[in-house]
Amino acid sequence: MRGSSGWNGRRGRLKPFYDRVVELLEEGKTFVVAHLVEAQGSTPQQPGAKLLVHPEGETEFTLGGGALEAHVAREALRPEVRNSIRRYALGELGMYCGGSVKVLYEPLGSKGAKALAFYRRVRELSDGERLVLIHVVSEGSGPPASAQILLRGNGRVQSVLGEGLPSGLLEAISEEALSILAPASRKRKGKRTALKEYPLGETSAWAFFEFVQGLPRLLIFGAGHVGAKLVELAAATGLFQIEVVDERAEPLEGLQSLNLVPRTHQADQGYGDLPLLPDERS
Numbered sequence: 001m002r003g004s005s006g007w008n009g010r011r012g013r014l015k016p017f018y019d020r021v022v023e024l025l026e027e028g029k030t031f032v033v034a035h036l037v038e039a040q041g042s043t044p045q046q047p048g049a050k051l052l053v054h055p056e057g058e059t060e061f062t063l064g065g066g067a068l069e070a071h072v073a074r075e076a077l078r079p080e081v082r083n084s085i086r087r088y089a090l091g092e093l094g095m096y097c098g099g100s101v102k103v104l105y106e107p108l109g110s111k112g113a114k115a116l117a118f119y120r121r122v123r124e125l126s127d128g129e130r131l132v133l134i135h136v137v138s139e140g141s142g143p144p145a146s147a148q149i150l151l152r153g154n155g156r157v158q159s160v161l162g163e164g165l166p167s168g169l170l171e172a173i174s175e176e177a178l179s180i181l182a183p184a185s186r187k188r189k190g191k192r193t194a195l196k197e198y199p200l201g202e203t204s205a206w207a208f209f210e211f212v213q214g215l216p217r218l219l220i221f222g223a224g225h226v227g228a229k230l231v232e233l234a235a236a237t238g239l240f241q242i243e244v245v246d247e248r249a250e251p252l253e254g255l256q257s258l259n260l261v262p263r264t265h266q267a268d269q270g271y272g273d274l275p276l277l278p279d280e281r282s
Contacts, residue, residue, distance in 0.1 A: 016238075017050055017061060018122050021108065025116040030055060030109030032076040035135060036063055037085060037195045037208045041099025044068065047193040048210060053077070063103075067093040072103055082107045083137050083146040085206055102195070104135055104208055106146065111161065118161040122150055129153055131212040132177040136165065138205040151177050166200050173198070173207050180209065215241040223251035223264070235260040 024031060034051040044064025051069060052060040053076035063069045071093055075081050085104045090097045108115055125131055130153030138145040147162030149170065155178045157170070176196060194209040218234055220227050223246035234240045243263045246252050252264040 017052075018119055018126065020052065020060065022116065022119050022123050024052075025109065025119060028109075030107075032082060033106045033108060034063065034072045034076050035104040035106065035208060036101055037104045037135075037193070037206075038102035039099060040101075042097040043090065043099040043101055044095075044097060047195070051076075067095050068101065075103075076105055081105050084139060085137060104137060104206075106135060106148075114161055118148060118150065118159050121159050125150075125152070125158065126212050130181065131158075132181065133210040133212060134173055134177065135208040135210075136162075136169070136173065136205055138166070138200065138203060149173065153181060155181075166205070169198060169200070169205060176207070177209060181211070215239065217241050217243065220244045222246055223248065223255055227251075228255060231255060231258075231260050 021033070032053045034053060036045055036047055036049040039045070039047055044066060045062070049063050050061050051063045051072055053073050054060075055077070057073060057077060059069070059073050063072060068088065068090060071088065075086065082105050085102050087100060087102045089100045122131070122133060132149075132151040132153075134149040134151065136147045136149065145162070145165075147160060147165050149157065149161075150159040151174060152158050155174060157174060160170070180194060192211055194211075196207050196209070198205045198207065216239065218240040220230050220234075220242065221244075223244050227244060227246070228251070231242055231244060234242050241263075242261050243265065244252065244255055244261050245265045245267055247267050247269050249266055252266055255261045256264060
């Protein structure tokens, strides 16, 4: 079992978890992701924690351990709970926390190349900008339906995994995400996640929102031996999107060959033509 809840650092970064998801999808593996989507009272983890469950019952990441995690790992192997949300009272599981949680079960691997393309896009964008990753499940008289939606911080729908979303639901979910992301919004209040129900006649859909802030942007001026060491140190933390500026092409090419710097900028001799300016993440 691997540690970590799936979140990395104070900015609520999801990249380590989805790095692993992409790795498994590239290997053609089938697995279930159990998302903790709601917590009330005393619980071992907060919403956003995740457990990755393999077909043989092995797990990666954590929902906090104990009886809850063991129960969820067993439940994830049952086909009837997949693409659904289940509520668990921790006292009924023999835990003294006394709270309750809701868990969303998302099967992956069976969606094949489409799932791989979707989560590669999540991984690609999660370093550099605000994103909203939304998991949707619709439960009714028929088989449960599910979809994943990736929105950029500007509200643009970047990618959708899954089919059969009811008419208007995608628009309603996108509008909700934008209202929460708006600078003047009080809905979010620093939360990394949100859970909302959408009535659909005799059925209903639930949307679990995960807000990905993106990494802080570290600008390093100078690609010489000091700058190169700074790049190595910053890259080792995994906490920054690193960009290096220098007027010399050769040291920039040297850094690119190390695969540590996603972006480099060659400036003129006086650094007067910089194509970048510090922003709120710098």
